[in-house]
Every structure is written in C-alpha cells, then in structure tokens.
Amino acid sequence: MSHFPRVAIVGIGATKQARRLEGMNTLQACLHAARIALDDAGMTFDDIDGLAGRWPGPGGTVFHPGSLDWGSMLGTPLRWISDTYPQGIPAALEAAAAIEAGLCTNVLILGGQAGELGGDSVASYTRPDNEFVATWGAFTAAHFALVAQRYLHKYGVDWERIARVAVAIRNNGNDNPDAVMYGRGPYTIDDVMNAPRIAEPFGLLDLCLANEGAAAMIITSESRARDLDRPVVRIVGGGCEWYRQQYVQPARYEEIGMIGQDAVRRAYESSGLTHEDLDVLQVYDVNSFEVVRQLEVLGFCGQGEGADFLDDVDISVNGDLPINTDGGLMSFSHIGWGAPTLRIIEGVRQLRGEAGDRQVAGARNAMAGGAGSGAQYYNVLLLQRD
Secondary structure, three states: OOOOOOEEEEEEEEOOOEOOOOOOOHHHHHHHHHHHHHHHHOOOHHHOOEEEOOOOOOOOOOOOOOOOHHHHHHOOOOOEEOOOOOOHHHHHHHHHHHHHOOOOOEEEEEEEEOOOOOOOOOOHHHOOOOOOHHHHOOOHHHHHHHHHHHHHHHHOOOHHHHHHHHHHHHHHHHOOOOOOOOOOOOOOHHHHHHOOEEEOOEEHHHEOOOOEEEEEEEEEEHHHHHOOOOOOEEEEEEEEEEOOOOOOOOOOHHHHOOOOHHHHHHHHHHHOOOHHHOOEEEOOOOEHHHHHHHHHHOOOOOOOOHHHHHHOOOOOOOOOOOEOOOOHHHHHOOOHHHHHHHHHHHHHHHHHOOOHHHOOOOOOEEEEEEEEOOOOEEEEEEEEEO
C-alpha cells in the first residue's frame, strides 16, 4: 500500500442553494459558506493558514484564479495557497500534500457563485471563450454529448436505459428540502424521455443545473482533527487524471471513454479499498451518461456494461448502491466553482451520520468524483469515517 497523507475534513459549510441567491454577490456567498465551515470545525479565520479558492472580485487580481486575494479579506497571512485548480478534489489533494509536508496546518477551500445568473443566457462557464467553442458556439453539454453518442452506437445501448439515472438522482433531490429542485417531482422515465432535447442524446432532465450558492470545507491533520469536537472523516485516497485542457478540442470516446481509471486505481491502492467497500457514491452527475461511465471507471462493471449493471442495482437513497443522495448536480445544486466541493460535503455528511432522512445506514466509506469525459479529465476522492 502506498503512503497517503494522514488528513481529515473537519469543517463543511454550504449556503442556501437557489436559482438566484438574492442579496449576495459571489464574494459574500463564499465568505458565508466559509463561516459555516469554520463554525462546524470549531475554528476561526485566525486558524486558517492555507487556502484554495478562485477570487471572484470585486477588486483584487485580474489574473485568475487569484487565491491569494483571500488573505487580505480574511485578515490573516497565509503560509500556503493553491491556484493550480482551486476547487473540490484537486484542491483537497494538494491541501493534503501541503499539510503532510508541513507547509501549513489548516486549509480552507471555498467557491461558488451568486448574483451572476439570470435571463435567457447560459452560465458563462458553459461557453468559455476558447478556440472553436467561441467560434462555433459549442457549449459544455455538447462536448459530453459527443462522447455519449459514440458510446450508445458502440455498445448498442438504448437511451431509455441511461435515463433511469436521471430519474433516481432527481427523485433523491425531490425528497431533499435543501435541494433546488425539492418537490418538483417525482420523476418518471417518460418525463426524462419527453423533456425538451438540448444536445442529443441529452434532454433537459438529463443535464445538471446552473444555479447559485457557495460551499466550503476545511482540511487539517488527522492528529489535529482528533482534538476537535467533530466526527473524524479521513481522506484515505484520491487521484487525478488529466488528458487535455477542458472544452478546447472536441472530446472523443476512443481517447477519454475511460478517463479516470488510472486515478481510481491509485486511489484504491493508497486506501486499501475497492469498489466493493464503498457504501455511498457522490459522483459528478453533469449528465445521466456520465454517471454510467463513472460506474465503469470505478470498477463496478466492465467498459460498455454500465446499463446492464443498472438492471440489477438500485441507486436510490434506500437502494443497495446509493448515488448522489442529496440530488446531485442534477437536482440539489451546481454552483460553478463550488460544485465539486458540494460532492465532497455530501459524502462527509453521510459518513458523519448527519444526512437526516436521506442517511445511508452504516455508511463508513464514501467516494466523491469530479468532472468527466467531456471535460477530458477526472478526479476521485475516497473518504472514511474514523
């Protein structure tokens, strides 16, 4: 077994998630989420000496991400920052390495958006000003659709079998009072199949949300975590796999159909876990297909066998393989730079036993995933209750 830093997530925080978060801009929302996470950990801003979080402005640097700008906002000097990919799993893994190396002790990771969405335009991050994207009008769902269409053709899968994913995850959100889509269901296969088409094979209900809110988490050493009045949730494994810059060149299934497989293998090796040990999955459900693809990458079934696997497995909250128990990106929330952290937060809640009516009984091991095939990278984090 390879060495992995002995670190834990000791604070989690999320603002209200909404189509529009009234009365806040992004900076204010992120600070609010950070305060919730600090209160959860029993810490203050003075305890934070490491940070990863895209600076949203106003003011500060014009060179994104700009994590260092948070230092003056928090009023404390920082020993370490991450601007490589300052969100979710990559930030958590870098923070773990920095803590293990003695570069810092307590890392705050934060992100989100507020006061940025509205009207008929799509969220700006779904149509980045990249080569070919800006020129031809492609958007992120279309990049994933290229991969999904090839998968359907290659393996002869009917989309109705994939649509079951959207039904299960959206119904999880329908039952979650904190979800943006709370009470909007329950959904059926017919609802998903008859929804307006966006980018074949995806209909509206196959795709994730774009809404507002913020999320934050705090990572510290395992020894420090044991001194705090919170259940200890350790990061026991993780990995990233990067193939190409996201949303620049088109995604091809033959190149990235199993992107993340190596990252998952390394995560399993470092943790001593396998897919059979995972009690709850918090995958990055940007669309229905990507959930099926991740089941293959995680080793629950072979390549091209995801739909067959779902024939025999219940992925609802009360099922034998609960996936995205809060409603995921499709129904709970997708908040731009804060969305990857939300997947980790729900995993921590489940392992702490704090998920209320959606609690998975006896959950001890959880995974969180980030991005996927259309983005041409994938990252994974494995969590364990102490």
